[in-house]
Amino acid sequence: MLNVLKTNALPDVPRWAVIAAHAVPLATLPSGLWRIALVAGLPVADEPVRGWAEVLYVLGLSVVSEGLALLTLGLVRGWGEVVPGWVPLLGGRRVRPLAAVVPALLGAAGLFAIMGWFAYAQYAGLGPGVTGSAAKETVLVACYAPLVLWAPLLVAVTAAYYRRRTGGAGAAWTPAAQAASK
DSSP states (O other): OHHHHHHTSOTTSOHHHHHHHHHHHHHHHHHHHHHHHHHTTOSSSSSOOOHHHHHHHHHHHHHHHHHHHHGGGGGTSGGGTBOOTTSTTTTTOBOOHHHHHHHHHHHHHHHHHHHHHHHHHHHHTOSOOSSOSHHHHHHHHHHHGGGGGHHHHHHHHHHHHHHHHHTOTTGGGSHHHHHHHO
C-alpha cells in the first residue's frame, strides 16, 4: 500500500510526508460523515438539523473541510509546484514556495486555535451537549477525535515541502540527496 502512495507523489518527497499528506483527508472524513448522518436524520444527536439554511451550512462545512484537507496533497504532488494547465490565467506557472507555505501554516494556526477553543469550552463546560446519550457521545468523539491530527500533520508536511523546495535545513536528508552525496 505504501508504494501506491509513493507513486502519486514527486520522487524527492520523503515517504513519511506522503503518508502524512494522505492521512490529512482521512482524518477529516469521519467528522464529515457524522455531519452527513446528522443531516440525513440518523440518530447521532438530540436535535435534528432544521431548515435548508442549516442543512446547507452543515453539508457545506463538510465539503469545505474535506476540500481544504485534500489541498495538503498538493504539498507532495506536482500540482503543488506547477499550477495545472487547466487553471485559467495561471496554468503552467511555477508555484512559489511561500505561496503554498504561508496559507498552509496560517490554516494550521487556525486549526490549532479552534482545537484550543474547543478544549477550553469542553473543560469550562460551555454550551449544552448535543448528543444526549453515552452511545451518541462515543460516536461523536470517535468521529471528531481524528481532527486533532490535522494541524500537526499539516505543519509537518508543509515543513517538508518548504525544505524540499528551498533547499532549507534538512533537505539533504532525502534518500536522493544522500545517494548523490556518496
